[in-house]
Amino acid sequence: MGRIAFGATEENVKILCGVKRVEDPDQKIKVNSDGSWIVLDGINYKPNPYDEIAVEEALRIKEAQGQGEVVVVSIGTEESVTEMRHAMAMGADRGILVKTADRVDSDAAARILAKIVERENPDLVILGRQAVDSDQAQTAQLLAEYLGWGQATFAAKFESLESDEEKAKKPGLQVADGKVRVIREIDGGLEVVDVQLPAVVSTELRLNLPRYASLPGIMKAKKKPVEELTPADLGVDTAPKVKVRKLSSPPERKAGIIVPDVATLVEKLRNEAKVI
């Protein structure tokens, strides 16, 4: 399946990406003493990894085209500017921060994004398939429905992340003739769909390997414009449809034993665990 060049109508492609500030997924997350939230002391933050994949894909599409604009949107506290600057250091052109005192639920996030889409009129919205804090995996689909657009979730590609195509930084999403062709990772295999633009796409791990921010990129990002808005400016009520009441720790698995050899393992599995 060959890559198709952009049609005349998409020459100046405009892509909107979401970037959420989340707890670094490689550190241990613990519930606080009263179960009201997690322990925040010593926590590092990062852009949601799936959102970095979204930004990378948007940049590749723009680069393949030669021109266009990549706008990143973040919904959260003032600190979210850090994650947005990271996306701009990767190459995104400008940012929009929708300032909220606290996290909003997926539905409120989708309604905020829908308002931003109305203002910005992008050809394509690319979001991470899920944020690694709430793990709901809903925002892209909710947004598509609010907009009445088509969607393609869990976007990946046929080629692996170690393939020559990936090394050449080719986009996995193929935009042409007013459509985007998306290879979706679903249970049972890979599905290919064509979605009319404008469309919403959510990213799976296997879409690309995001680039690092270069030093000149970081310097440039400092001067890129960031517009600040509030949900009230957009006329969005952020009262949650899904409220977190309480957090608790999952049951711990008790540490097992190290067996010396295969014979002992087989004996234990048969007579102690009784699973074979």
Place this chain on the structure above:
Amino acid sequence: MSNVLVVAEHLNQSLKKSSLHALEAARQIAARTGGKVYGLVVGSGVGEIAKDLARHGADEVLVADDARVEHALAETWSKVIEKAAREVSATYVVAPAGSQAKDVLPRVAVRLEAGMASDVIGFGGEGAELTFRRPMWAGSVIAEVEVTTPVKVLTVRPTEFPQAQAGAEAPVRALDLPDLGTPRTQFVEFRQVKSARPELTEARIVVSGGRGTKGDFSPVEALADELGAAVGATRAVVDAGWMPNDLQVGQTGKTVAPELYIALGISGAIQHVAGMKGSKVIVAINKDPDAPIFQIADYGLVGDLFQLAPELQKALAAAKG
């Protein structure tokens, strides 16, 4: 009274077992709210699938059998599910937490002005007022959440609910399609991963391989075949293109809870453990004695998987013979 609508998952003209686990979750909800349980099967040529679902304890099964909804495209399926939910006055719409429902159900939630909880693993609250337990931060935390809207949409983890048992046969009736409009999404093709091994989420035993396999899955597959097990993989393995995405176990892959999970050359990243820590017995073989997988394994064996996995396979074969 709060009725519950269960949206079935099916593949290759047969009902997926995950649907029966979701049906059991629906029955648990209905038992608390005093409502009825309705099933819904959407697709083309799915009459037998609807009958199968009807034999497992639903009060009635609706079937939208039409070539126009053959493929599970979120735009069209969400309209069908919305119509079914309104017809049976459902206050709960429930489906197994697979890629299909994750794609479609958020759109249904918008259409029903509902809040949605994903990957529900259990219920809390009092009487007819249910709260939902669901993992966050890759399962490092369990949240108890409340859905504040009158209608509630849920995906449920099949591993956390027993399978609904066969019972009296419920009536099946056809659901006329709503106006589907002009869909903006077109199905092109499905490249299915075909395997003679058991399905990962339904297998009694799973043998998984990680980066330690260096891309050579033959010892993993040979051991799996000796045990009649399914094969699983970590993210690193799938990213490298060594194994297909359908085999990934973890935060964004599949959640499994077999009786026996054998991890070969898997370090035990939080994201992988999130998908398998519900397994009854975990065995880990890894040459790094400090690998985090040993902290959750019931039985650990330190050493080279290329030597130990074939040895284990032979020992099992000999014991059988």
